[in-house]
Each structure stands twice: as C-alpha cells, then as structure tokens.
Amino acid sequence: MRITNSLMSKNFMRNLNNNMKSVYKYQEQLSTMEQVSRPSDDPLKVSKVLDLNNEIKQNEEYKSTINDSIDFTNAQDSALANATNSMQRIYTLTQQAANGTYNDQDREAIRTEVENEIDTLLDSLNTSFGGRYIFAGNNTTTKPFEKELDDDGNFVGIIYNGTTEEDGISGNTTKEIARGVNVELQTDGRALMNSQSAEDNLGSFFNELLTALDGNDTAKLSEDLLERVDSEMNNIVNLRTNIGATTNRLKAAKDRNESEYLNLKTTYSNTQDIDLAETYMQYSMEMVAYEASLQMGNKILQNNLLNYM
Numbered sequence: 059m060r061i062t063n064s065l066m067s068k069n070f071m072r073n074l075n076n077n078m079k080s081v082y083k084y085q086e087q088l089s090t091m092e093q094v095s096r097p098s099d100d101p102l103k104v105s106k107v108l109d110l111n112n113e114i115k116q117n118e119e120y121k122s123t124i125n126d127s128i129d130f131t132n133a134q135d136s137a138l139a140n141a142t143n144s145m146q147r148i149y150t151l152t153q154q155a156a157n158g159t160y161n162d163q164d165r166e167a168i169r170t171e172v173e174n175e176i177d178t179l180l181d182s183l184n185t186s187f188g189g190r191y192i193f194a195g196n197n198t199t200t201k202p203f204e205k206e207l208d209d210d211g212n213f214v215g216i217i218y219n220g221t222t223e224e225d226g227i228s229g230n231t232t233k234e235i236a237r238g239v240n241v242e243l244q245t246d247g248r249a250l251m252n253s254q255s256a257e258d259n260l261g262s263f264f265n266e267l268l269t270a271l272d273g274n275d276t277a278k279l280s281e282d283l284l285e286r287v288d289s290e291m292n293n294i295v296n297l298r299t300n301i302g303a304t305t306n307r308l309k310a311a312k313d314r315n316e317s318e319y320l321n322l323k324t325t326y327s328n329t330q331d332i333d334l335a336e337t338y339m340q341y342s343m344e345m346v347a348y349e350a351s352l353q354m355g356n357k358i359l360q361n362n363l364l365n366y367m
Contacts, residue, residue: 103329110326116237117319124235124312126188127243131305134192134244137185138298141250144179145291148172148267152287155271156280169271173213176264180205180216183250193247195221195229202247206261213268216261220247235311244301252293260290 154160155168180203185192194202197220206215221229229246253259263286270278 106329107326110322110329114319114322114326117315117322120234120236121312121315121319123233124308124315127233127235127241128305128308128312130187130192130243131301131308133185133187134301135298135305137182137192138294138301140182141179141294142291142298144175144182145287145294148175148179149284149287149291151175152267152279152284156276156284158276162274165271165274169268172267172271176213177205183247191220193220193245193250195246195248196227196231197221198245203250214261214265216251216259216264218247218251222248235308236315239311241304241307241311243304244297249297250294252290263290 151168151172155165160168183193183203184201190198191200191202194200200219202218202220204217204219205213206217208214221227229248231243231245232240233243234240251259251261263283267279267283267287269275270283
C-alpha cells in the first residue's frame with residue numbers, strides 16, 4: 059500500500075511540474091508577446107527567427123546605403139545643373155565676343171565675366187557631400203579641380219587631383235544595394251575634364267578662350283571656340299543624364315527594398331508574435347489544470363499521511 063501511495067505521489071509531482079511549466083510557458087509568452095525566447099522552446103523556430111532578424115538588419119543596412127546614394131546623386135545632379143548654367147553663360151558670352159561690333163573694352167568686360175564663370179563652374183564641380191567631394195574619384199577628401207596659374211597669376215589650365223590613370227583603378231564608386239546587386243556612382247571627375255588628348259582638355263580650352271578674348275580673335279571665337287563650348291556643355295549634360303539614370307535605378311531599388319522589408323516583418327510577425335486571444339485562452343486552461351492538480355495533490359498527501367499513522 060505504501061509503495062502504491064509513493065508511486066502516486068511521484069506521478070502527481072511529475073504532472074504538477076509539467077502543469078507548472080505549461081503555465082510558465084504561456085505566462086512568459088503573454089509577458090514578452092513572443093512565441094519563443096530561447097532555443098529550448100523550439101530550436102527550429104528559433105533558428106528561423108534568428109535568420110529573419112539577420113535578414114531584416116541587412117535590409118535596413120541596404121536601405122541606408124540606397125538613401126545615402128540617392129542623396130549623393132541628387133547633390134551631383136544639382137552641381138552639374140549649376141555647371142551647365144555656367145557653360146551656357148560662357149557660350150552666350152563667347153557669341154557676344156565674336157561679334158565684330160564689340161570694342162576692346164567690351165571684350166575685356168566679357169573676359170572678366172568668363173573668368174568669373176570659370177570660377178563658378180569649378181566651385182560647382184568641387185561640391186562636397188557629407189565631407190566627401192562628389193567628383194574626386196577615390197580621393198574623396200581632396201578638392202578635385204584646381205586652377206593652374208602662371209607666375210603672373212594668369213589662368214593657364216585646370217589640375218585634376220582625383221583618381222588618375224596612374225592609380226590603375228576606376229574613379230567611380232561601387233555600392234552594394236541588395237545581395238549580389240551593385241550600382242556604380244559616377245564619381246570619376248576625369249569625365250568632366252573631357253580630355254581630347256594629353257594636352258587638350260577642359261582646362262586648355264578655357265585657356266584658349268581667354269587668350270582669344272585677350273587678342274580679340276573674333277574668327278576663332280566665332281568658329282572653333284564657340285563649337286567647343288557647345289561640346290563641353292554637352293559633355294556635362296551627358297554625364298548628368300547618366301547620373302539621372304543611376305538615380306532612377308536607386309529609387310526603384312528603394313521601392314523593392316521597402317517591399318522586401320514589409321514582407322520580412324510580416325513573416326517575422328507570423329513566426330514570432332503570439333495570437334493574444336488564443337495564448338490567453340491556453341494560459342487560462344493550463345492555470346485551471348494547475349489549480350486542479352494542486353487540489354488533488356492535497357488529498358493525495360493527506361491520504362499518505364494517514365497511511366503512516
């Protein structure tokens with residue numbers, strides 16, 4: 059009889075402990091609003107939750123990269139818009155200077171304005187974003203475009219201080235915007251120098267233009283140089299168009315990123331979040347069972363004590 063009572067007591071304690079674990083399980087779920095909190099709860103589900111967490115964090119990192127890149131390309135577009143305005147003004151001034159009715163004083167005033175527009179254009183191309191020069195290639199902390207002056211302080215050309223051919227690498231910047239998906243930002247300022255040869259580029263063209271204005275060379279101003287201004291302006295516009303295409307691609311990537319984020323959060327919620335009503339019902343049922351077990355335990359323990367008397 060004592061052996062039977064002892065066995066009943068052991069079974070009771072085991073069942074009571076199981077009931078108590080169930081109560082604690084649902085109590086913890088109601089407290090955290092999560093289905094699992096540790097690997098022992100459900101190893102497979104915990105592994106899936108951890109994977110989803112990593113996916114969400116990586117998605118957020120890509121989102122930050124995309125947003126930063128969009129802001130960067132917007133800064134580039136604004137800079138090139140200003141540079142285009144400067145080139146358009148230089149084109150107009152060159153047209154005016156080519157007019158044979160202009161006197162030396164008029165051309166001197168035009169020359170002064172052209173030189174000011176060159177400074178304005180270089181200021182635009184030396185725009186920085188977040189402490190980085192937007193057209194400096196990989197030398198992002200170095201001002202890329204610098205006027206080259208002779209001993210008398212006269213303009214003779216433009217020096218580019220960004221990535222050069224000697225560096226042996228591309229001056230564009232690559233950004234990863236999704237797993238296995240990269241986009242190239244047009245940061246190589248050499249494209250803006252528009253080099254026709256080793257000695258012929260944007261800087262040498264400006265030098266020729268200023269020299270022609272100094273010498274009242276209307277023939278050169280009306281033909282070669284006017285055509286060259288148009289070519290340099292088109293070069294800037296073409297680069298701006300490429301940057302615009304990059305911006306559109308980034309915006310499309312942003313939409314996909316946001317859609318993926320929503321899907322990941324929904325999957326995470328379905329995997330981890332509890333159904334409050336169902337969980338509370340389960341908790342109530344386990345609590346009733348636990349309390350019933352305690353009441354039954356009192357009777358069993360009383361009977362055991364009577365058997366030993």
